[in-house]
Amino acid sequence: MSKHTFNIQHETAWCPGCGNFSILDCLKTALEELDKDPYEILMVAGIGQAAKTPQYIDSNYFCGLHGRALPAAAAAKIANDTLTVIINTGDGDSYGEGGNHFLHNIRRNVDITHFVHDNQVYGLTKGQSSPTTDEGQVMDVQVDGNIIEPLNPVLTAIAAGAGFVARAFSGNKVHLVSMMKQAIEYKGYALVDIFQPCVSFNKVNTFAYYNQRVYELDDRYNSGNKTAALVKAMEHGDKIPIGVIYKESKKTYHQKNSVLKNGGPLLDRKTKPAEIGKLIKEFI
């Protein structure tokens, strides 16, 4: 049994039936089951519907700029590695406006967890196509159907060098909780791309759509083989695998950085006047 609860009394701004509710529930469950102390959790987000998640969970939070959750999160962890840093934000936020940070924070491999509420749409701005919107889908701006091939975030993340890449579905809560726990426990940057039905703006990728297609990866699947993982990540049609697609143990930023690898949390280290005196002398 967990010592902590992450419930907060705060009305959400989400639509009834939205997949975000399940994701929020699962996150609370995951944190409780991991026995995390709310005061050591830092929730980070950008801007969007998904990005409101931190407001609805009892924890520290930082809701910064649209697209810029990752750099702020990574730096907060660098400053204080006793924090558990978790990003919950949207697909547009993560892969659209924030695409460059996505690529490079994978490489940076700070020990943070990235949950993408992938509703394949820009929700808060009312229904434009996002980087993961299906080709052909008629959207608010894509009036003749989206002509841009969707990004496969899972495949791209593996290719860019991510050490933990998983896919989940808000409609399979037991599985999602398990993915979340594994991602949080993973040492390094962990991505979970979560299918999240948007009842207001995505009439194609509905709950039923996902529910019919997703299947859980079982023990026969070896998530340690990169080539197999790349192939598995490309499976995205009538059947879509959910689970840990790729997992590899890698040295984290903290383990490699010559300042961080020794000594306590960065924020607790004091600058010594004597040391500054030494630097001054070098210029005399």
Added chain:
Amino acid sequence: MSKHTFNIQHETAWCPGCGNFSILDCLKTALEELDKDPYEILMVAGIGQAAKTPQYIDSNYFCGLHGRALPAAAAAKIANDTLTVIINTGDGDSYGEGGNHFLHNIRRNVDITHFVHDNQVYGLTKGQSSPTTDEGQVMDVQVDGNIIEPLNPVLTAIAAGAGFVARAFSGNKVHLVSMMKQAIEYKGYALVDIFQPCVSFNKVNTFAYYNQRVYELDDRYNSGNKTAALVKAMEHGDKIPIGVIYKESKKTYHQKNSVLKNGGPLLDRKTKPAEIGKLIKEFI
């Protein structure tokens, strides 16, 4: 024999021995061999050493902002598809500052050609690590060695959905010319990542380093198989393949866009006053 020459009398700002010279030569040769008219070429770049290339070739050019070559190039092509639009710019420009445009212009698939002078370093700013700098390499800012895993641009491009992805080496000019020609002829976004020794700031990835490692892909390699391509793209150690790693025929932006797919170049289309009158009536 070609009708045109792309030579220009203009002193370059490059260091003697720099790989950029060969790339420039090869580009001119490729354009001549393709019998391109200089006035129909638009060279595009960001900012950096490689990004000075357009200045040294007789053509139209647009040297915009650091990291922002791709969006400007794609839009110029959208405006006027009679132009041959070629981007020559650096690894930092393309994958660092410009990473988000890299991801999304792959998806956009406008018919443009992207030559990355990949010297695995920030040259113009004097030797900081770039997204492709090897791990462990001591650089100007990475004084204890670079701790960030390099991006594999070829692998990432294939994963993100690029239809033409090649690797080349400035030291193999015959091969490079062939890659350039194929890339320019390809209908859609084409990437050629070109190893380019930087004699001033990269003391690891030298001419000899590349020369020892690269080998040309031959006919036995099937560049049409995506899984094989992903595997081939990961081959990056003692032996590094050069050649077309992946090629797939895809519909271009122009072929899919409902405005562009019919009618002539966008810039030649006139807005008709009568049509505007119709729009006005809709509000009455």
Added chain:
Amino acid sequence: MYNLLIGGAAGQGIDTTAAILEMLLKKSGYNVFTSRDFMSRIRGGHNFSLIRFGTEIIKSHSNRLDGIIALNNETVEIHKTELNPKGFILCDAKIDSDDHRTIKIDMEGIAKKIGNPKVAGTVAIGAVLKLFSEKIDSVKDVLKSFVKADYLDVNIEAITEGFDVAENRFPHLKGKFSDHMILSGNNALTLGAIASGLKFYSAYPMSPSTSIMEYLASKGVEMDIVVEQAEDEIAAINMAIGASFAGARAMTGTSGGGFSLMVEGLGLSGMTEIPLVVVDAQRPGPVTGFPTRTEQSDLKFVISASQGEFPRMVIALRHHEDAFYQTIRAFNIAEKYQIPVIILTDQYLADASATIKPFELDDIDIINPAGKKDYDGEYLRYKLTKDGVSPRLIPGKSRNFVTADSDEHDECGWITESADMRIKMMDKRMIKLDKLKLELQEPEFIGPESFDILLLGWGSTYGPIKEAVEILNKGYGKKPNLKFSALVFGDVYPLPQKLLKEKAAKASRIVNVEQNATGQLAGLIREHTGIECTSNILKYDGRQISGEEIADRAMEVSFK
């Protein structure tokens, strides 16, 4: 004049209900003005529209209500104090309201009865039409453009049912505006861009600018306009510049947050002398701020955005006519001087609809994109000329090379490190402002030639200020003999100074009215003319100031 409020939760269809009602009222002759107040959420919360209609020209909203159409309890709760004693609250039978002014109609019941629970809101339209003594013969014509064909009949039935259960209460005022347009500020702006020959629009969604992209996208094929949703705002502006360089008339649009990301691109347009029009539809900052509300706080920002110095122009839209005609002017100036032109609008104007004369296309001159001719001598893209404007050609359209470089460059466009060339190029670029200043438009003067107090403003506060001047000059408050006039700026940068200096010299007090917290126009005016405002009326709660509020506060500060 009548003031109606329709309120409810997000997702209850207030916007469509209001739009249908607006069009019907306009068609029956009224001048209609509707402003929109909504929250940054998709479902729930509290949103409302203020529909004002009458027989004069209306340019602003009012909070003194004649009627409330409440789609939920909250609407009644929040707004009933704004309702005048003879007003009405129209709502569904199941809504709690013991106010004696309430008219309850079983909208849900009616909707269910006719077979579609979603048309409950439409029942209200019918009832309102009856209350205002309208006819409903031509309802079908209007509904066609708002409702899908399959749902047309049931909606007409809903209106008819609503009409039948209500009674005539207010007389029909019989305006002369049925042949006018009714449209939002953003739609007017977009039409202006289309009329200018826009061929390429790249943007990233951001309220309150998104509707520009939406409207353009819906007309893309028809008007040969490519609308590209970019991966971010940096891409959006660099795409617009690339397209403009290549010869397609281009624009990008965003709100302040996106503009922040476009700052470097703005300088690129300035440095490479590539015409560019950028729309900043302002909302309250800093950063995300109030995403769906209104403010005028980006003025100084856009005037000085980007490193270094280059010529630019900033035009603030004051009303729906401006939105159309000034957008066309923005394109012409961008082309003529080869500079970036920023159009400032805001959520109030962007989302409000107004009734205006159909746009005149006959006397519009469009300056065509760059020449395409060959040069006999050497073609120099950045030729040093007296007025700073060099011959712009389109790449691929002549036997000349067209170049652009963000480094300092020589007349050819080649990178230079020369001190001498630097000075020449800076002077060449900056001198364009000299000629531009000669064609600036003076602010609009409102009110009597002889006055005591001069109000100043810019952009969308035009309507409220105009109304305030009328109210104040009718004999208002403590000093009914005090006379008020106003100057409202459209061109804000470079700042036109002639009329300002003339009127300021006659004023006993100058009162600056802005929808921001620091009085940015006042700062700009003092910087450029030395004229200091006596006091400020500032509002920064995200809700547009009304004529009445300005009048009240102007009275207050006129005695301090």
Added chain:
Amino acid sequence: MYNLLIGGAAGQGIDTTAAILEMLLKKSGYNVFTSRDFMSRIRGGHNFSLIRFGTEIIKSHSNRLDGIIALNNETVEIHKTELNPKGFILCDAKIDSDDHRTIKIDMEGIAKKIGNPKVAGTVAIGAVLKLFSEKIDSVKDVLKSFVKADYLDVNIEAITEGFDVAENRFPHLKGKFSDHMILSGNNALTLGAIASGLKFYSAYPMSPSTSIMEYLASKGVEMDIVVEQAEDEIAAINMAIGASFAGARAMTGTSGGGFSLMVEGLGLSGMTEIPLVVVDAQRPGPVTGFPTRTEQSDLKFVISASQGEFPRMVIALRHHEDAFYQTIRAFNIAEKYQIPVIILTDQYLADASATIKPFELDDIDIINPAGKKDYDGEYLRYKLTKDGVSPRLIPGKSRNFVTADSDEHDECGWITESADMRIKMMDKRMIKLDKLKLELQEPEFIGPESFDILLLGWGSTYGPIKEAVEILNKGYGKKPNLKFSALVFGDVYPLPQKLLKEKAAKASRIVNVEQNATGQLAGLIREHTGIECTSNILKYDGRQISGEEIADRAMEVSFK
């Protein structure tokens, strides 16, 4: 005082040669000031350093040369007109120079002889030392910090050989500065940041800011500072904000182009009240402009950058002492008011080295990052307080939740749509400026209390302006009795006004001196005080104005 120029192509090692010479001259007692002029390329072109040394305090460069050390032909060609008649041109035997002032030394021959062609430049150092009647005993000590151990001996030999072939020409002036520091403006700034307890620096390389990152990286392990090269400037500023939020003192630095990309992040710091120090090392714009040259053209930009309104402070560095002490003050103010503070420097100051008193650490007060205490009552991160400053805690360091949201929020940090809360929060944030204004530093007053003409300036023109005032008051030009004084601003925003108003009232003319094309300070002053400058001395060719040039131009404009 002596003025030397060392010139050659990029890659010929001018920087190291100059650095060694500087240190040797300083060690022998001189006050040395070196400014750097180089091109945006790695090899070739024409670069030079101006080394000025003497027995008084030197704060600027001069182009009236006593000696030229030419590593290539071009240097002779370009600079010989600046050389005074008794000056010398020291160069390699193979360089073309028929000027009678030329001293040719077979540097390449000597270098080859002693076994390393690369030390040809070092031979010149030896020769210069001899010309200026220096000793070379302590050369080894100095060389150690510039040259790898393996190359130490050959370099010493090169110096000795050069020393031996030259002759004494200029007397040694014997200064008292041997115990002073000599360092660049960026190094002084960086030391200030380190002394402030900096723990995290994120940046993207950009001239002329890169040397901050380089110096910090070289001391990272020693001083427990994480230096992160970000993927772009947007990441850089968002990382700095994230680290600061989490309790590590953080800074980011860039030039104008990178600052353009940081604009939105700046607003985030303002809105979420997270302390942040941002360095903008200016270079000539617009956009890429002149990447390696100097300008002061980002002033208005940084003052109004980002959408919406929030409090910020802008400090311009005037000289190397400022670079250290004002950086510390920037961190303190950022922390105390929980606001972003922008430090403006420029290429001239960033790259120039000066001789200054060793920094005093004893009387430095560092305001510590946010408290870590628990609250008895409810902890409200954005508590409405009188002075606008709310209790800042560090997440994870207490049993309270620490929040930040870029939307408008309530005292808890939760998103709000309330008009009332909006006004309260805007007022709370903006009111911090009231207290900040009380601790602004007035501009430095230079010159006689009683004067005719007041020069105005800000930032790195401090040295040149100071020198100009000295020149002008010695009886200069057409009106030798005219007296000049100057005010040079360090704090530029909010603008300190007291001394300005006082001195302006006494001036018969006010002449504004700026390294830009539009006179940005003059605009700012007029906006805030109504004071109008009589004329401007503006320079925007990327080369820093000298005291002599200001004196000449001040004379000119004083008679217009």
